[in-house]
Amino acid sequence: MISPQIIQDYRRLFVNRPAYTLQSARPHPETGRHYYFTPKKVGTGAPVELTEVTIRRHLDGEITIGLYAINPDNQRCKWLAIDADYQNAMEDLLKLQYRLTQDGVEPALELSRRGGHLWIFLARPLLAKDCRVYIHDIALRLGVPVKGSGQREGIEVFPKHDSIEPSAFGSALRGPLGIHRDANRRFWFHGADYTVDAQIAYLNGFRKLTEHQLEMFIAGKERPKPDNSPQERGTASGRRARPARLEFRILEYVAPLRKVGRNYVTRCPSCAELGHDRSGDNLAILIRDPRFYKCWAGCAKEMIRAALGRPTHMEIA
Numbered sequence: 371m372i373s374p375q376i377i378q379d380y381r382r383l384f385v386n387r388p389a390y391t392l393q394s395a396r397p398h399p400e401t402g403r404h405y406y407f408t409p410k411k412v413g414t415g416a417p418v419e420l421t422e423v424t425i426r427r428h429l430d431g432e433i434t435i436g437l438y439a440i441n442p443d444n445q446r447c448k449w450l451a452i453d454a455d456y457q458n459a460m461e462d463l464l465k466l467q468y469r470l471t472q473d474g475v476e477p478a479l480e481l482s483r484r485g486g487h488l489w490i491f492l493a494r495p496l497l498a499k500d501c502r503v504y505i506h507d508i509a510l511r512l513g514v515p516v517k518g519s520g521q522r523e524g525i526e527v528f529p530k531h532d533s534i535e536p537s538a539f540g541s542a543l544r545g546p547l548g549i550h551r552d553a554n555r556r557f558w559f560h561g562a563d564y565t566v567d568a569q570i571a572y573l574n575g576f577r578k579l580t581e582h583q584l585e586m587f588i589a590g591k592e593r594p595k596p597d598n599s600p601q602e603r604g605t606a607s608g609r610r611a612r613p614a615r616l617e618f619r620i621l622e623y624v625a626p627l628r629k630v631g632r633n634y635v636t637r638c639p640s641c642a643e644l645g646h647d648r649s650g651d652n653l654a655i656l657i658r659d660p661r662f663y664k665c666w667a668g669c670a671k672e673m674i675r676a677a678l679g680r681p682t683h684m685e686i687a
């Protein structure tokens with residue numbers, strides 16, 4: 371039984387904006403994986419906002435939600451998370467945890483399949499770009515690899531962007547304490563009993579990072595190079611902000627490498643995330659109608675869209 375207080379605490383700790391993603395209840399027929407999508411209302415197609423009922427169902431294990439780091443209204447986040455999921459990931463996470471503790475920051479360690487997530491809670495929402503400077507700087511000094519900066523494997527820092535456009539979502543991370551659909555189990559925070567109540571009580575006790583601390587930590591530090599993501603590239607080239615609810619156009623995210631018959635071919639973003647597609651031509655896009663595209667290595671559309679930070683939509687009642 372999840373109490374209203376637990377739901378309030380969860381919202382205060384983790385929820386920074388009403389938009390969220392939902393993990394599909396059924397596995398994808400080809401890949402067997404459960405992808406995240408953006409829930410939309412049946413009929414109107416309006417985005418569904420995260421409610422207390424949704425949080426309760428997530429904590430009950432009925433559904434699994436993903437949470438966005440950045441609120442585009444103020445470009446701030448209320449938590450930072452370091453995601454590490456590779457061989458020796460835990461070693462790097464423990465190094466980071468130790469280093470953060472020396473700054474007086476208390477990160478919470480959530481276990482995952484191959485590694486874990488380090489969560490840092492903020493006393494009040496702080497600018498995503500400042501948070502990123504701090505974590506990237508620490509990782510650099512410790513020699514911990516950061517994914518995207520020319521590294522195939524490494525930590526991923528959430529928020530993944532310095533800022534996002536008003537209609538954008540940025541990147542979502544699996545909401546803690548729910549059931550991971552692919553693994554069919556919960557992953558818990560290290561250090562407390564394995565019940566939702568005990569875990570929330572434990573997280574409530576963590577010291578929150580303040581704006582003043584963060585300012586001191588990043589004084590004189592450089593901004594990290596932008597992640598090699600489409601959104602960053604789009605902003606850097608000065609492309610206009612997309613109006614909300616515009617149709618997804620893959621050619622706004624990937625550049626054709628060359629033409630092959632009726633298709634453009636280029637690197638598949640989903641393969642690239644997995645460190646595949648070295649030849650950079652797995653993705654074929656029909657020139658006549660770019661709404662049709664296909665990865666020759668078999669990435670599902672949902673994987674490609676998720677890799678581009680534009681998860682697919684699904685209507686829910």
Ligand SMILES: [Zn+2]
Pocket residue numbers: 638639640641642652665666667668669
């Ligand atoms: Zn692919």
